Amino acid sequence: MTATTVTPPYTYTKSREAFDRAFRVIPSGIYGHQGPSEGCYIPQTAFPLFSSRAQGTRFWDLDDNEYIDYMCGYGPNVLGYRDPDVDAAAQAQAKIEDVVTIPSAVMVDFAELLVDTVASADWAFFAKNGGDTTTLAVLTARAATRRKKIVFFDGFYHGVAPWTQKLDYPGILEEDVAHNLYAPWNDLAALERLFSEHRGQIAGLIAQPYMHGNFVDNQLPAEGYWAGVRKLCDDHGVVLIVDDVRAGFRLDLAGSDHYFGFEADLICFCKALANGYNVSALCGKESLKDVVSSLSYTGSYWMSAVPFAAGIASITKLKQLDGPALFERLGTELTTGLVSAASDHGLHLVASGAPALFYLRLADDDSLMLHQEWVAECVQRGVFLTSHHNHFINASLTSADIARTVEVAHEAFGIVKARHPELG
Amino acid sequence: MTATTVTPPYTYTKSREAFDRAFRVIPSGIYGHQGPSEGCYIPQTAFPLFSSRAQGTRFWDLDDNEYIDYMCGYGPNVLGYRDPDVDAAAQAQAKIEDVVTIPSAVMVDFAELLVDTVASADWAFFAKNGGDTTTLAVLTARAATRRKKIVFFDGFYHGVAPWTQKLDYPGILEEDVAHNLYAPWNDLAALERLFSEHRGQIAGLIAQPYMHGNFVDNQLPAEGYWAGVRKLCDDHGVVLIVDDVRAGFRLDLAGSDHYFGFEADLICFCKALANGYNVSALCGKESLKDVVSSLSYTGSYWMSAVPFAAGIASITKLKQLDGPALFERLGTELTTGLVSAASDHGLHLVASGAPALFYLRLADDDSLMLHQEWVAECVQRGVFLTSHHNHFINASLTSADIARTVEVAHEAFGIVKARHPELG
Numbered sequence: 001m002t003a004t005t006v007t008p009p010y011t012y013t014k015s016r017e018a019f020d021r022a023f024r025v026i027p028s029g030i031y032g033h034q035g036p037s038e039g040c041y042i043p044q045t046a047f048p049l050f051s052s053r054a055q056g057t058r059f060w061d062l063d064d065n066e067y068i069d070y071m072c073g074y075g076p077n078v079l080g081y082r083d084p085d086v087d088a089a090a091q092a093q094a095k096i097e098d099v100v101t102i103p104s105a106v107m108v109d110f111a112e113l114l115v116d117t118v119a120s121a122d123w124a125f126f127a128k129n130g131g132d133t134t135t136l137a138v139l140t141a142r143a144a145t146r147r148k149k150i151v152f153f154d155g156f157y158h159g160v161a162p163w164t165q166k167l168d169y170p171g172i173l174e175e176d177v178a179h180n181l182y183a184p185w186n187d188l189a190a191l192e193r194l195f196s197e198h199r200g201q202i203a204g205l206i207a208q209p210y211m212h213g214n215f216v217d218n219q220l221p222a223e224g225y226w227a228g229v230r231k232l233c234d235d236h237g238v239v240l241i242v243d244d245v246r247a248g249f250r251l252d253l254a255g256s257d258h259y260f261g262f263e264a265d266l267i268c269f270c271k272a273l274a275n276g277y278n279v280s281a282l283c284g285k286e287s288l289k290d291v292v293s294s295l296s297y298t299g300s301y302w303m304s305a306v307p308f309a310a311g312i313a314s315i316t317k318l319k320q321l322d323g324p325a326l327f328e329r330l331g332t333e334l335t336t337g338l339v340s341a342a343s344d345h346g347l348h349l350v351a352s353g354a355p356a357l358f359y360l361r362l363a364d365d366d367s368l369m370l371h372q373e374w375v376a377e378c379v380q381r382g383v384f385l386t387s388h389h390n391h392f393i394n395a396s397l398t399s400a401d402i403a404r405t406v407e408v409a410h411e412a413f414g415i416v417k418a419r420h421p422e423l424g
Numbered sequence: 425m426t427a428t429t430v431t432p433p434y435t436y437t438k439s440r441e442a443f444d445r446a447f448r449v450i451p452s453g454i455y456g457h458q459g460p461s462e463g464c465y466i467p468q469t470a471f472p473l474f475s476s477r478a479q480g481t482r483f484w485d486l487d488d489n490e491y492i493d494y495m496c497g498y499g500p501n502v503l504g505y506r507d508p509d510v511d512a513a514a515q516a517q518a519k520i521e522d523v524v525t526i527p528s529a530v531m532v533d534f535a536e537l538l539v540d541t542v543a544s545a546d547w548a549f550f551a552k553n554g555g556d557t558t559t560l561a562v563l564t565a566r567a568a569t570r571r572k573k574i575v576f577f578d579g580f581y582h583g584v585a586p587w588t589q590k591l592d593y594p595g596i597l598e599e600d601v602a603h604n605l606y607a608p609w610n611d612l613a614a615l616e617r618l619f620s621e622h623r624g625q626i627a628g629l630i631a632q633p634y635m636h637g638n639f640v641d642n643q644l645p646a647e648g649y650w651a652g653v654r655k656l657c658d659d660h661g662v663v664l665i666v667d668d669v670r671a672g673f674r675l676d677l678a679g680s681d682h683y684f685g686f687e688a689d690l691i692c693f694c695k696a697l698a699n700g701y702n703v704s705a706l707c708g709k710e711s712l713k714d715v716v717s718s719l720s721y722t723g724s725y726w727m728s729a730v731p732f733a734a735g736i737a738s739i740t741k742l743k744q745l746d747g748p749a750l751f752e753r754l755g756t757e758l759t760t761g762l763v764s765a766a767s768d769h770g771l772h773l774v775a776s777g778a779p780a781l782f783y784l785r786l787a788d789d790d791s792l793m794l795h796q797e798w799v800a801e802c803v804q805r806g807v808f809l810t811s812h813h814n815h816f817i818n819a820s821l822t823s824a825d826i827a828r829t830v831e832v833a834h835e836a837f838g839i840v841k842a843r844h845p846e847l848g
Contacts, residue, residue, distance in 0.1 A: 032722025099700035101495040139595030171563030276523035298456025
């Protein structure tokens with residue numbers, strides 16, 4: 001490949017200026033995983049920091065650089081940014097009412113749709129954050145069983161409430177995590193030992209439907225694993241909580257538990273529930289409904305009608321499109337193309353997890369530095385990936401977008417290869 | 425007053441039908457304080473359950489009954505439902521972008537506006553629930569001081585996170601509330617004793633700007649009380665957290681701490697921040713900014729651009745209107761009229777708290793049953809009050825609305841008086 005064919009990398013002048021302003025009035029400038037202080041955007045200098053507009057599968061940064069976006073707002077963008085059908089439903093609702101002293105009956109319509117759609121759902125409870133629903137699930141498990149302990153799988157992420165943080169994190173007390181138990185993923189024997197050691201003390205087990213942690217290849221459940229976990233929970237009277245905040249509605253509209261052939265007692269949804277409109281939901285079994293009713297749990301905007309209307313439109317459209325089948329097809333097409341582009345340069349790219357939520361790792365270097373370099377070259381040429389987090393597919397992605405993505409990735413692999421003659 | 429002048433009370437056929445549907449698919453049908461299972465709507469049969477539309481200071485229920493609404497969505501409605509200026513700003517932003525992988529720079533604009541507006545704010549951190557900000561404040565206090573204990577005032581409400589619930593609530597562990605200390609409101613000597621008893625162990629004190637609890641007359645701070653609390657916190661190195669979720673932007677656009685003549689270290693905003701668009705904010709002093717940056721704290725929708733744009737439009741309009749002065753004038757006009765209407769019937773209505781957030785109690789009966797009866801007659805004639813919660817004024821309320829409210833209240837007092845000859 002000659003120098004003349006190389007796309008010039010983007011520059012981020014206006015994003016950096018905005019960040020200087022942000023840093024003065026916002027802790028960290030941008031906080032959380034969307035900011036430069038966390039691990040997802042490495043190397044930081046390769047990434048833009050502020051967006052100016054978004055449409056479909058693309059966004060533009062403040063310097064008007066264009067990106068094919070594989071992070072999808074960290075999940076909420078499931079149909080495409082500014083989907084016309086969802087936005088029309090939201091705008092129509094906004095012209096009627098949103099947050100009112102007594103809720104809109106559209107809340108009931110949305111709950112009925114979720115109960116019809118999600119296999120393990122007999123009811124739905126709406127809130128705003130994914131973490132609102134994981135906390136509600138843990139409170140429910142403790143109230144239902146009158147036990148204290150909660151089992152987590154190593155590599156978990158269930159939000160930022162104190163009970164789901166770690167003891168060495170600032171502000172967290174030993175009391176916050178005193179009843180947390182940790183088990184290795186995909187090891188049924190280890191889980192069985194843990195359940196036996198704490199017999200009669202475990203209120204709930206909380207798990208993502210498969211292990212999609214950061215900085216490591218994602219791991220699908222081993223054959224028979226979920227059936228074994230379900231049986232263990234039944235035998236020990238433990239409430240089985242699936243945290244489907246990240247994977248929900250991308251693997252299976254009936255729930256990721258349904259996708260893997262079992263039924264959760266409680267299932268947490270958020271990101272892909274309403275194509276970005278702000279709503280989350282805990283769904284669950286009839287046997288736990290009265291327990292949830294007994295809890296003290298509410299919030300200022302939890303009955304906003306606009307996100308409910310958006311959620312109805314979004315799930316309806318995902319059903320019409322058969323979203324999960326589309327995501328699997330597009331994700332497979334993309335990851336196959338990327339792996340092949342790496343191979344053209346003698347490099348070994350590993351794609352793991354479900355294609356709808358693919359995780360990438362360039363395996364020619366254990367330090368992950370080479371992977372970061374490759375991602376940096378992609379981002380600066382308009383393909384937005386992150387180094388150490390799973391990605392997301394949305395329904396507006398096309399085969400033409402994927403072809404362009406693979407073209408950019410190919411160029412980026414070439415740049416990395418040329419920079420590292422030691423790779424041979 | 426003759427029978428012919430009596431307004432016929434509303435009926436709620438469609439609301440009850442919708443509630444039957446809701447009860448099948450939602451725990452409690454409607455949960456939290458907006459539902460019939462909690463204490464605010466008593467007697468339950470007097471209240472509608474679902475709304476069909478809202479505009480300005482009014483909403484309509486599913487049976488098309490019209491209400492002048494003094495609950496304002498439990499606070500978010502500060503300018504009037506569907507305010508045209510806020511909605512136009514939100515719609516314009518929605519046509520550009522909302523939730524995107526990297527945030528919109530409108531986040532920075534909103535943070536700068538809050539820092540300019542709120543006296544004690546050197547920075548702003550955005551989330552979705554009021555409880556997101558009270559939890560962040562407590563984590564910040566603990567991380568900053570490396571101490572554990574948090575002081576609450578009796579009658580507090582700071583959301584539904586486990587640390588701010590009570591030990592006898594379902595699902596709550598003794599560990600969740602192990603380091604909570606409770607003090608009586610407006611008793612500086614008692615607070616001083618508590619601080620001395622736990623010297624070097626108290627991380628933070630969290631308080632609403634005045635005591636606006638349920639089921640009791642609301643209590644403003646005694647003369648010199650907040651200055652004394654501020655000094656005690658300074659002397660003991662305790663982080664002073666003001667929970668301004670309920671009163672914020674109704675007493676003073678510079679913060680309720682500013683209204684009462686002191687400065688908080690951290691101040692929590694939510695309800696009136698964006699006229700119902702879903703956003704909350706923790707603001708605070710420069711000395712705590714790096715501590716907040718060190719915490720693990722984020723959420724799926726926390727950087728949605730539409731609520732930021734709505735918040736900028738809402739605060740800008742509140743400044744143009746001098747919202748707090750308007751709320752005080754309207755609230756005073758209303759409560760004066762209501763007290764006078766009660767007096768016409770020989771009844772004694774007590775209005776407490778700030779006029780912008782007035783609390784009502786009919787004092788002729790210690791059981792509060794008489795008060796509930798009066799509220800029920802008002803609601804069923806189109807004046808939406810609740811029995812045991814403070815109310816809220818919004819900027820679209822007019823003197824004509826207040827005159828109509830007093831007229832309905834007068835009729836309702838007459839009905840209650842006629843039903844209870846023992847009142848003399």
